[in-house]
Amino acid sequence: MATTTATLNITSDVASTFPINISKLMTMTKAGVTTGLEETTGLRTKKFTTTTAAVIVEHDQLTDDKAHKLYIRNASTDKSNFFYIAYNASAAAATTTETIGKLYGQDFMLMPYSGNVNITVASNGADTQYLEYMVFADGIVAAKG
Amino acid sequence: MATTTATVSISSGDLQPGNTLSISAGSTLMQAGLTTGLTQVESGVISLASGVESRLGPLATEMSSDAHDIASYLYICNTATDETFYTEFGIHETVIGRLYAGDWMFIPWNASDDSAELELEAENGAQVIEYAWFNNDFILTAAAS
Numbered sequence: 182m183a184t185t186t187a188t189l190n191i192t193s194d195v196a197s198t199f200p201i202n203i204s205k206l207m208t209m210t211k212a213g214v215t216t217g218l219e220e221t222t223g224l225r226t227k228k229f230t231t232t233t234a235a236v237i238v239e240h241d242q243l244t245d246d247k248a249h250k251l252y253i254r255n256a257s258t259d260k261s262n263f264f265y266i267a268y269n270a271s272a273a274a275a276t277t278t279e280t281i282g283k284l285y286g287q288d289f290m291l292m293p294y295s296g297n298v299n300i301t302v303a304s305n306g307a308d309t310q311y312l313e314y315m316v317f318a319d320g321i322v323a324a325k326g
Numbered sequence: 327m328a329t330t331t332a333t334v335s336i337s338s339g340d341l342q343p344g345n346t347l348s349i350s351a352g353s354t355l356m357q358a359g360l361t362t363g364l365t366q367v368e369s370g371v372i373s374l375a376s377g378v379e380s381r382l383g384p385l386a387t388e389m390s391s392d393a394h395d396i397a398s399y400l401y402i403c404n405t406a407t408d409e410t411f412y413t414e415f416g417i418h419e420t421v422i423g424r425l426y427a428g429d430w431m432f433i434p435w436n437a438s439d440d441s442a443e444l445e446l447e448a449e450n451g452a453q454v455i456e457y458a459w460f461n462n463d464f465i466l467t468a469a470a471s
Contacts, residue, residue, distance in 0.1 A: 185338035185347070189432055191401060193330035193460065195367045201330075201458060205403055205430045212426065213410045221341055224349070248412075248426055252336065254351050261359045266434070268422050278441060279417040282434030285397060287353040289334055292431040293415060293423030315349075317341075 182217045185209040185317060187250075187291060211319045212248040220318040226256065229264070229310050234273045234303040237314050243296035244320025251300060254289040256311040262286055264312060265303045273303040286310075296320070327363045330355040330460050332399070332432060357462050358397040369458035371405075374413060374448035382444040383435075383459060396436075398461035400444070403430040406453045413455060414447045425455075435459075 191203040209218045227237065243249055255264055263283040267273035273280060283305075284290060294300070294316065304310050333352035341347050355364050374380055382402075404413050406427035413425045418441040425431055436442060446455065 183338055183341040185336065185341050187334060187336045187430075189401070189430055190333045191330070191432075191458065193328065193364075193367060195328040195330055195364060195460065197328075201367065201369065203401060203458060207428060207430050209429075210409065210426065212412075212424065215409050218341070223342070224347075246424075248424060248429075250429075251423075252334075252349070260356050260361055263359075268417070268420065275436065276441075279420045279422065280436060280442070281417065281422070282436045283358070283397065284434050285353075285356065285358075287351075288355070288399075288434060289332070289351045289353060290433045291334060291336075292433050293425050293429060295421060295423050297421075 183219050184217050209250055209317050210248065218317050218319055220321045222316040222318065224313060224315040227312050229304040229312065231307060232304055234271060234301050236271065236299045236301050237312065238300035238316055240296050240299050242322055243316065243318055244322060245297050246295055247319035249294040249296050249319050250291060250317040251294040252289070252291045252315045253284060254313040255284045255286055256313050257286045259286045259308065262308050262310055263305050264310065266290065267301045268298050269301045270299050271301055273301045328365060330364050334432070355399050355460055356397060364460045365462040367458060367460050371454060371456045374446060374453050374455060376448050376450065376452050379445055379447045382446055382457060396461055396463050398435045398459070399432070400435045401430065401432050401458045403456050404428065404453055405456060408451065411450050411453055413453055414449060416445045418443055418445070
């Protein structure tokens with residue numbers, strides 16, 4: 182059994198009288214048990230130069246309704262550019278069902294993922310941007326020969 | 327100017343054979359497209375009854391404006407300890423993933439249209455979640471006239 186941990190730290194002085202300090206450790210486990218996740222898509226890096234939407238995670242490669250975790254990071258440094266991140270078969274835009282959010286330069290996300298629908302992304306413009314992403318999987322469906 | 331930073335560290339010594347996984351990322355969270363820090367935060371602890379759909383944040387009807395298409399970041403942690411417990415996380419009527427006991431998530435969230443509301447539903451038992459939502463444009467329910 183593999184052991185994979187993720188630690189999140191958030192600090193903020195937005196509320197000056199009660200500064201926020203969040204620190205959470207998560208051990209990634211399979212659905213409903215204490216067994217660690219054992220599979221991954223591996224870490225991928227992709228260069229984008231257009232606004233054309235692209236599928237970065239194909240749901241049919243993962244077992245449905247499991248405890249997958251999805252990590253995505255906008256590796257670019259420009260805070261004026263972003264990627265739309267959507268839980269959608271083929272589209273990602275401001276009003277796409279369901280666009281999760283905008284990932285600006287240097288921003289990251291880590292979330293639970295059912296594996297039932299593709300993850301689709303789109304760059305906001307033609308400036309070169311890089312996206313890093315990885316699925317920590319609770320079941321990968323092997324490609325058919 | 328307030329400063330909000332988020333960092334994540336993901337590590338595993340045995341998920342990828344022959345390759346120790348070590349991901350570290352961090353970002354100073356800014357207002358959309360700017361290098362100005364976020365200015366508002368909402369945080370709390372919520373008890374979720376089992377099998378009951380609950381909304382987190384504004385109503386869908388309160389988000390029907392591009393004015394709310396902003397940089398917005400959401401942290402949620404499921405504080406349950408029973409590994410069979412999970413909270414479904416979704417946007418509008420679409421379930422995106424399951425946040426199992428002890429798991430946390432951190433995502434950008436766009437309150438960009440009237441179908442982008444966040445929904446949570448505890449499964450297999452009542453659960454307590456903690457959350458923090460950082461942005462610069464909270465949407466409050468209009469007072470009755």
